[in-house]
Amino acid sequence: MRSTKEKILDTSIALFNERGLVNVSIRDIANELGISPGNLTYHFKNKSNIINDIYERIVGERISLASQVKLIPSFANINAMLEPLLELFEKYRFFYLDILEVRRAYPEIAGKHQSHINFQIDFIKAQIDYSVESGNMVPEPSRGFYARMAHTVWLILSFWMNQQIIRGKEDADFNTARTSMWDMVTPLLTEKGKANFGITPLNQKIDKP
Template identity: 35%
Template sequence: MVAPKTRDRILETSLNLFNQEGLAGVSTHRIAAELDMSTGNLHYHFRTKELIVTWLFRRFEERFAPCIDAHANVTALDDLWLSLHLTFEAIDEYRFIYRDIDYLLKEFPELEQRAQALTARNLVATKAMCAGLAEAGVIAASPEDVEMLALQIVFSTTCWFSFKRLTPPQKSPAYGASALAAYYTLTLLSPYVVGESKDYLNYLRAKYLR
């Protein structure tokens, strides 16, 4: 098996540290120490922490974009479940971005427009998803309901990990944070789902609590 390139090792280690310890608390010295390399060697590949964050944000965009695009093809609850599942997997993999978004945009303002564009794209796709579910008769929702439901779903998916930092940790968590986020996001649909789809929605929600 071919060993990962040094740049990839730096990015993967940085991602793990940012996710575990927070973007603000991890320096290039900390990253170099974790990799057992000199700071000079790290700076040869990435001159600044800003470059590392920018590269990771680019990777997140590439990882997240297909999840957003998949929203447009949702016409059934199974499609919705899969789309949300993939969305939370992507966000969880790069969770420092949304969890530390205030610090990220303050320290790296050049990423603000890209973050806004990604969110706008997510909103449009999620609105199309909700409209598709309404047209398919899965949910009973007016155009205003569709607008607000899309906003709530995007809010939940992007702000979940920030919110979790404000809640006391459970002593014996039965499920992970991303699974619980998916459960709550599916719950947002509950008042709108009609007919037999309602029982199936409850089944999908319950799967996340097992």
Template identity: 30%
Template sequence: MTGTKTRILDTALDLFNRHGERNVTTNHIAEALGISPGNLYYHFRNKTAIVAALFERYRQQIWEWLPPPRGELTWQDKMHYLQGILESMWQGRFLHRDLPHFLHQDPELRAEYTRFVQDGMERGLHIYQGLRASGLIEASDEDLRALMVNTWVLAMSWPGLTHGLNPAAAENESLDRALLRQGIYQIVCLEAPYLRGEALDHLDAMKAEFRVGDSTENLLFTAFDASVREASNG
């Protein structure tokens, strides 16, 4: 029997992801959960507190998926990190779309979020440096930093962009997953010019694994169409 507090967060996250935080009232959450509004406010003093708690949860999960590297990194480590990014994007897909509003109003939350971005950049940079130390990547310090920023922006923005264009994904998990895989493909292409050695050998296989749709047509949108077909067939 999980606690009410946890169940509130679970339900809120689900509703936020599906309908967007702005379209989900606290009464909706309570109703979906079968509890009273009063009960909900007993556990969270306001809606912002729910969002903040969800963010905190999200942050912890990311840190689990993306542990700081220990020593040299292998090709398998790199694949594992990519998987971690994929999972992180999946979990946080609502946050990066709706969080800005709360950052605007809640300085404390904003400070935490800023810290989160800083830590994420630092951690990601260490990973890239680990890959460089293993000879899997070749790049100057400056290029590595720029690459890290671009990877971060892409990973954080991709879910929001794709959902804006394709809201059906919110109700269709397999379509949603396909879109995210496409996001990983984009990250792979982002890193591609810097890969060396074993990483370079596996590049084509990696692209093939995450590529969605027919590469001869418009990339982004055939990906969507193909995903829709695939999802409605399955």
């Protein structure tokens, strides 16, 4: 039996995802849940506390994901790693879509999230570095090239849902996001890299059920 507090969080996430953070009031959440606004504010003094708890959830799931990461960053493992990450983006869609408003209204959360972003970009850079060291990718063609590539890869993944919505596409179509990401990598593969690549990520496209 889920507690009222947990039910409030679940309903909040659902409504935020549906209507956007700024368009959901305490009242809306209470109505949707069938409880009184007074009851809701008993559990969460204000909206900021709700957002904070949701962010804690996101962080928790992120950490759980990170702990499952395969240690060997082969192309196949990297590709497989993307799946749960993209699912997380979708599950807490509103947070990533309305992140600018989160930043304006709840700067403390934005600060925490910022360090997480840096961690992610560094992580991607480390995968590229490993691929270069293991002879799968060529040395960077110009200074800072792979640092920028890591950044761009992060940007593609992070803003993919965003651009889909703006372009009026119903489906998140993460397969194309994934392909676009690998498109950045393939021109930089060595012969060895091509051989290793051919048998892995492209064959691992995961179709939505």
